[in-house]
Amino acid sequence: MVTAIAYSNFRKELKSYMRKANEDADAILVTNSDPKDNIVVMSASDYDSLMETLHIYENPYLMDKVQRGLAQVKSRQTIRHDLIEQEGE
Incomplete structure (x- = not known):
């Protein structure tokens, strides 16, 4: 999901939007009055x-x-394997 935010609001709340991008895996569309200046x-x-x-x-x-x-996978030509645990894990 992409969140759109105006540049001025993004600048005011930069840290919270950075956290949102990292924690929520959200892309943020930062908009400006000139659409050519928009960034993600x-x-x-x-x-x-x-x-x-x-x-x-x-x-x-x-x-x-x-x-x-x-x-x-679609033709069901797969083989199931158990995971092998390495010593010390």
């Missing part, structure tokens, strides 16, 4: 995740692996 604010971890997703979509080899995996 999101947490660094959400940004990193988005960039990783874009990287996968742009890489034909990785996208092929994802699509083959999805096809295996």
Whole structure:
């Protein structure tokens, strides 16, 4: 969900909006009188995740692996494995 907030209100409440972006995983659309100056604010971890997703979509080899995996799941050609716990965990 994207929250839209006017620039002046965003500036006044910057810390609370930063917390909201980080804690709620919400993107914040900061609007200005000139729509060309609008920006989107999101947490660094959400940004990193988005960039990783874009990287996968742009890489034909990785996208092929994802699509083959999805096809295996849809055709029920998967094998269930138990997790192996490492010593000291």
